Amino acid sequence: MTSYTAFVTDSWLATGSHNHIVETLRDMPEIERASDILVFDDETGQQVDFDLRELEKESPAPKRGRPKLGVTSREVTLLPRHWEWLAKQPGGASAVLRKLVDAARKAxxxxxxxxxxxxxxxxxxxxxxxxxEESIRALYANDRARFETLTAKWPTAVRGHAVGLAWGE
Structure with missing residues (x-):
């Protein structure tokens, strides 16, 4: 599930699902400038806009059984040598591909x-x-100590969220 973080000016407001952020924003007292509220996708860091008039509908639970388990048949294009290797693996091609995807997601x-x-x-x-600009150079150089030194006087919530996005804390 995608996680979002909302800020009002330079103060952290909330982190959570789409619906949690929408509900939090709805419950806020009215502020002078709506443009002071910014919401970000926590995976990409991109700013996003939410329609506060309605909540996101939750997707229905998958049905049981092979098609009922939510298994979707899709096409994968591989070279013959890849198919040969996959066919020799325990559980077959689908099991190996699922394991590879799960391992990548865990990483x-x-x-x-x-x-x-x-x-x-x-x-x-x-x-x-x-x-x-110097802090962005430190960010891409993976120099956390320099980044934190350069951003020491920034608002704590902004600096903390950036550190969390970049270094996973």
Missing amino acids: GLPDRSKRDAAYHFLSAMAGDYPHF
């Missing part, structure tokens, strides 16, 4: 994707802050 996002997410977030939230 998490590659470091570059994490840095990119932090960059997208910081571009929207901290572009006018002191040492912004």
